[in-house]
Amino acid sequence: MPTTTSQFLNGVPELLVLRLLRDREMYGYELVEAIRAASNDKLTFAEGVIYPVLHALERDGALSTRRQTVNGRSRVYYSVTPTGKDRFDALLAHWQRVHSTIATIVETPRHA
Amino acid sequence: MPTTTSQFLNGVPELLVLRLLRDREMYGYELVEAIRAASNDKLTFAEGVIYPVLHALERDGALSTRRQTVNGRSRVYYSVTPTGKDRFDALLAHWQRVHSTIATIVETPRHA
DNA sequence: CATCATACCTAGAGACAATAGGTAATGAAT
DNA sequence: ATTCATTACCTATTGTCTCTAGGTATGATG
Numbered sequence: 001m002p003t004t005t006s007q008f009l010n011g012v013p014e015l016l017v018l019r020l021l022r023d024r025e026m027y028g029y030e031l032v033e034a035i036r037a038a039s040n041d042k043l044t045f046a047e048g049v050i051y052p053v054l055h056a057l058e059r060d061g062a063l064s065t066r067r068q069t070v071n072g073r074s075r076v077y078y079s080v081t082p083t084g085k086d087r088f089d090a091l092l093a094h095w096q097r098v099h100s101t102i103a104t105i106v107e108t109p110r111h112a
Numbered sequence: 113m114p115t116t117t118s119q120f121l122n123g124v125p126e127l128l129v130l131r132l133l134r135d136r137e138m139y140g141y142e143l144v145e146a147i148r149a150a151s152n153d154k155l156t157f158a159e160g161v162i163y164p165v166l167h168a169l170e171r172d173g174a175l176s177t178r179r180q181t182v183n184g185r186s187r188v189y190y191s192v193t194p195t196g197k198d199r200f201d202a203l204l205a206h207w208q209r210v211h212s213t214i215a216t217i218v219e220t221p222r223h224a
Numbered sequence: 225c226a227t228c229a230t231a232c233c234t235a236g237a238g239a240c241a242a243t244a245g246g247t248a249a250t251g252a253a254t
Numbered sequence: 255a256t257t258c259a260t261t262a263c264c265t266a267t268t269g270t271c272t273c274t275a276g277g278t279a280t281g282a283t284g
Contacts, residue, residue: 009121023222029262038217105150110135
């Protein structure tokens, strides 16, 4: 039985994919560049990371697809379904809870 | 060649271990309880997670050990070395950079 | 005397991400 | 013409961690 998101982190590629696609549909290759750009090159997820995430999210009904050929090159556009929106909200809430817990521990001086 | 910390997260058990030991030396079993307590039961890392982390950090020179027997039970006390302090600083900085990058992306509305 | 709490430990599985490929078309450069 | 870079898709394998599930042993409690 899968644990979904280990105990806390991981699922960051998924979080970013859902976040960016929430604003507008994109195709995989575009997303890879978009994440790099949105993070000012601080985060780079190669295609080998992003494509499997897209496929998994589509399989789970979080994303829907639309195929289009542009300049002889075929693109697969992904957009977020209602299920996907819920999934994003849950992921984000989880991420924020975990982060604040860790931040508190790290910043709190211990007794004695 | 090992990547140390994937690209961003993971290494949270390590981060917390170093953080708590920075304040005072502790033995493994104690640490497990301390993390649970410090997080108000929101985070639990079982012994099977913590012990391997301790061993790896010791192997890397980030922790030093001291053995002591109390009430017939033998304890291994860990404390942070200068190397360990550096490692914690680096881990924390990395964690914070990544988090702020992700937070920015998540919170930033995209153009059109 | 059995059970629980303390205290140590490791092996194996499972979940990701990361690397390293591979296909194919277009367009620019030589 | 042909090579190379870019666009655009894809998957299989590896690697790194976390997690579960055990196992040992002592001391305290009922």
